[in-house]
Amino acid sequence: MPKKALLVLALATLILSCNQKPNKVSHKYTNALIHETSPYLLQHAHNPVNWEAWSPEVLERAQKEDKPLLISIGYAACHWCHVMEKECFEDEEVAQMMNENFINIKIDREERPDVDQIYMDAIQMLSGNGGWPLNIVALPDGKPFWGATYLPKDNWIKSLEQIVQLYKNDRARVTQYATDLAGGIHAINLVETDTESDLYSLDQLDAAVNQWSQHFDPNLGGYQRAPKFMMPNNWDFLLHYATTKNKPELLEQVNTTLTRMAYGGVYDHVGGGFSRYAVDTKWHVPHFEKMLYDNGQLVSLYAKAYAVTKNELYKQVVEETIGFVQEELLDENGGFYSSLDADSLDEHGELEEGAYYVWTEEQLTQLLGDDFPIFKEYYNINAYGLWEEGNYVLIRDKGDEAIAQNHTISVTELQDKMAKCLKILKKERAKRSKPRLDDKILTSWNGLMLKGLVDAYRYLGNEAYLELALKNARFLEKEMIKEDHSLFRNHKAGKSNINAFLEDYASVIEAYLALYEATFDDAWLNHSKKLLDYTKQHFRDEMSGMFFFTSDEDHSLIRRSIETNDNVISASNSIMAKNLVKFHKLYTKEDYGDIARQMVKNVQKDFDRSAQGFANWLHVILYENQNFYEIALVGDNYKALGKEVGAQYLPNSILVGSKQDGNLELLKNRHVDGETLAYVCIEGTCKLPVTTSEGVMQQIQSFQ
Structure with a gap:
C-alpha cells in the first residue's frame, strides 16, 4: 500500500476510533470485508491487506485496472488458515506487496462452494494436491495460473514477487498457460451422456463392493489408512447393502467402524458430537473442528444402525450428538x-488446536478423586490415550462388560460412575475459553441436520427430535425459501443472502420428503416437490441429463460445474438422483424416474474402480434392482401406524399416509370406514391391505 494511502487510512481509523463508545477495540486497519456477515471473512476485516469479497463488480474492476486477482479461500474452523493469516496477512510488509500488485479477494468456501470447487480443481492440476487455505493467482477474468496452500511469510513473498515479474514481463506466456489450464478445468468436469449401456446390475455391484472391501480395516474400522475420515455415506450405503443382500460380514464391518468411531477421540465423550476426522488409524487424535454437516449425517447413520442392531451405544451417540448440536449450534x-x-x-x-478438549493426568486425578482409577482404564489415560506434551485425548478400546468385570461392579454401576465423571469434566471444561463459533446458517448443512433429526425421531421414537426438526423446517420455510420456490444459501444476523446451489436444493428436498414420511403433513411434500421442479427448470443440463451446481440465473464463472463424486458430503447429483427415484414412486406420470436412471448411467462407468467414491449413487442401483416398497396408510390411526412402520429399517421404501383418500395416486380409493389399512405396493401394484405393522413386514418379506 502507498505511504499516502496508509496515512489516510490510519487517520480515518483514528477519527473513527474517537467516535466509538468506550471499551470498544479500535483497529489500525479496516478493509471492505467489514461489510460481510461471514465470520471467516470478518476475521480478516482488520488485516492490512485490502481484501474484498468475491463479486462480479470486483472482477470487472480487476479487468479495468488490468491487475491479477489474488484469491484466498478458507473457512472459519480452518487451523492453517489462521496460521497463514497471522504470519502473512496481518503483516504490513506482506500487505503492501499484495495491495500494490493484486486485487485481493477473500472467500469463505462454505458460502461460495461454486468458486472453491473450480479453484480446488485448478490447484490439484497445478500441484497434485489441495487443501485450505487455498491461494490462487488468476488473470483479471478469473482464469488461474498459479496456486499454493499454506506458505510461511518468506516463501509467500518470494512466490508473489516472481509472479509479479512474470505477469509484467511475459504476459503472453501467462495468458496462454491460464487459457490452457482453464481448458483442463473444463475438461475434467465434463460428463458424457450414456444412452447405450444397461443400468448397473446387482452382479456388477457385488463385484464392486468386493473390490471396495479390500481396503477395510477389520480391527479398527474404516479404511487401512490415516488420516481417517468418517465418510458417513460409505457406511450408510453398506448398511443398506448388507441388510437387503444379507451380507453379515459387511454388517460386521459397519458395526466395527461405528463402534470404533464412537469409542475414539474423534467423538467428544464429554460434550457429545464428532470432530472432522482423526489424524491416526485408531480414531484417536482428531482435527478438533466440529462441523454441522458431519454431525447431521452421523446422527442419521447411527439412528439407522440402531434400528438394525438395537445397539445401545448407537442410541447414546445419537442422543449425545443431538444434545451437542442443540447446546452449541x-x-x-x-x-x-x-x-x-x-x-x-x-x-x-x-490459540492452540484442541486446547478446549484435552486433559492432563494431574487434572483428571484432582477432578475425579476416587473414581479416577476406573476412569483411567475406561478412557485410556495411559500410553494408548496419550497425545502430546502430557495431554490425553479420551479414547475407549473395551466394552463396558470387560471393565465392569475387572472392577467387580455391575455394568449399570460402571455407567453411572462414568456419567458422573463426564459431568464433572463438562462442568470444568465450561470454565475454559471456548472454540470460536461460525454462526452463519447454511441451507444445505441445515438440510443434512434436519434429515438427521427426522431419522433420529423415526428410529428412536423421541418426540423432542421431531419438535426440533419441525422448528428447523419452519425456519428454512420462512427464511430460506423465496416466493418463486428458489432458495437462499446463507442466513446471518437476520438476513438471508447468496443464491443457493444444487447441494442446498438436494439436501432440503431430501429432508422435507423425509419429514413428510414422518408426519404425513402434505405441506412438506409440496415444498419438496416445488423445490425439485424449480431445480429441474434452472439447474438441469439438457445435454448430459445431469444437474449443474449453479442456477442458470446466476453470474457465470469460468466453468459451470457438475458435481458427481461422493466425498465427506454426498455429491449434489447423487442426492438428486435418490430424490428423483422416490418422487417417481409418488408421481409416476412425471419423468423423474427416467432422469434418475440416465444420471446413474452417466457415472456408473466409475463404480468399478471407486465404489466408495460413489457410495450414495449405489443406493439407486439397489432401488432399481431390488423391490422398492410403496407403503400407503389410510384411516383414523394412520399416524400411529406410520410411526410403527417407520421405526423399521426399510431403506427401499417410501411411506405415505392420510386419514381419508389423499391426493397422491397411492392414497386414492383406499379409505374404508372404521378401518386403518396399510397397503404394500410395488410400482402401484398392491397386496391386500393389512392392519398392523407386523402385517406390513410379513408382506414385505413375502415379496422377496
Whole structure:
C-alpha cells in the first residue's frame, strides 16, 4: 500500500476510533470485508491487506485496472488458515506487496462452494494436491495460473514477487498457460451422456463392493489408512447393502467402524458430537473442528444402525450428538450454525488446536478423586490415550462388560460412575475459553441436520427430535425459501443472502420428503416437490441429463460445474438422483424416474474402480434392482401406524399416509370406514391391505 494511502487510512481509523463508545477495540486497519456477515471473512476485516469479497463488480474492476486477482479461500474452523493469516496477512510488509500488485479477494468456501470447487480443481492440476487455505493467482477474468496452500511469510513473498515479474514481463506466456489450464478445468468436469449401456446390475455391484472391501480395516474400522475420515455415506450405503443382500460380514464391518468411531477421540465423550476426522488409524487424535454437516449425517447413520442392531451405544451417540448440536449450534430461530473452530485459547492466552478438549493426568486425578482409577482404564489415560506434551485425548478400546468385570461392579454401576465423571469434566471444561463459533446458517448443512433429526425421531421414537426438526423446517420455510420456490444459501444476523446451489436444493428436498414420511403433513411434500421442479427448470443440463451446481440465473464463472463424486458430503447429483427415484414412486406420470436412471448411467462407468467414491449413487442401483416398497396408510390411526412402520429399517421404501383418500395416486380409493389399512405396493401394484405393522413386514418379506 502507498505511504499516502496508509496515512489516510490510519487517520480515518483514528477519527473513527474517537467516535466509538468506550471499551470498544479500535483497529489500525479496516478493509471492505467489514461489510460481510461471514465470520471467516470478518476475521480478516482488520488485516492490512485490502481484501474484498468475491463479486462480479470486483472482477470487472480487476479487468479495468488490468491487475491479477489474488484469491484466498478458507473457512472459519480452518487451523492453517489462521496460521497463514497471522504470519502473512496481518503483516504490513506482506500487505503492501499484495495491495500494490493484486486485487485481493477473500472467500469463505462454505458460502461460495461454486468458486472453491473450480479453484480446488485448478490447484490439484497445478500441484497434485489441495487443501485450505487455498491461494490462487488468476488473470483479471478469473482464469488461474498459479496456486499454493499454506506458505510461511518468506516463501509467500518470494512466490508473489516472481509472479509479479512474470505477469509484467511475459504476459503472453501467462495468458496462454491460464487459457490452457482453464481448458483442463473444463475438461475434467465434463460428463458424457450414456444412452447405450444397461443400468448397473446387482452382479456388477457385488463385484464392486468386493473390490471396495479390500481396503477395510477389520480391527479398527474404516479404511487401512490415516488420516481417517468418517465418510458417513460409505457406511450408510453398506448398511443398506448388507441388510437387503444379507451380507453379515459387511454388517460386521459397519458395526466395527461405528463402534470404533464412537469409542475414539474423534467423538467428544464429554460434550457429545464428532470432530472432522482423526489424524491416526485408531480414531484417536482428531482435527478438533466440529462441523454441522458431519454431525447431521452421523446422527442419521447411527439412528439407522440402531434400528438394525438395537445397539445401545448407537442410541447414546445419537442422543449425545443431538444434545451437542442443540447446546452449541442451535440459533433461537431454529437454524443451525456451521461449526466450532479447532483452535481455542489455552491457559497462556494463546490459540492452540484442541486446547478446549484435552486433559492432563494431574487434572483428571484432582477432578475425579476416587473414581479416577476406573476412569483411567475406561478412557485410556495411559500410553494408548496419550497425545502430546502430557495431554490425553479420551479414547475407549473395551466394552463396558470387560471393565465392569475387572472392577467387580455391575455394568449399570460402571455407567453411572462414568456419567458422573463426564459431568464433572463438562462442568470444568465450561470454565475454559471456548472454540470460536461460525454462526452463519447454511441451507444445505441445515438440510443434512434436519434429515438427521427426522431419522433420529423415526428410529428412536423421541418426540423432542421431531419438535426440533419441525422448528428447523419452519425456519428454512420462512427464511430460506423465496416466493418463486428458489432458495437462499446463507442466513446471518437476520438476513438471508447468496443464491443457493444444487447441494442446498438436494439436501432440503431430501429432508422435507423425509419429514413428510414422518408426519404425513402434505405441506412438506409440496415444498419438496416445488423445490425439485424449480431445480429441474434452472439447474438441469439438457445435454448430459445431469444437474449443474449453479442456477442458470446466476453470474457465470469460468466453468459451470457438475458435481458427481461422493466425498465427506454426498455429491449434489447423487442426492438428486435418490430424490428423483422416490418422487417417481409418488408421481409416476412425471419423468423423474427416467432422469434418475440416465444420471446413474452417466457415472456408473466409475463404480468399478471407486465404489466408495460413489457410495450414495449405489443406493439407486439397489432401488432399481431390488423391490422398492410403496407403503400407503389410510384411516383414523394412520399416524400411529406410520410411526410403527417407520421405526423399521426399510431403506427401499417410501411411506405415505392420510386419514381419508389423499391426493397422491397411492392414497386414492383406499379409505374404508372404521378401518386403518396399510397397503404394500410395488410400482402401484398392491397386496391386500393389512392392519398392523407386523402385517406390513410379513408382506414385505413375502415379496422377496
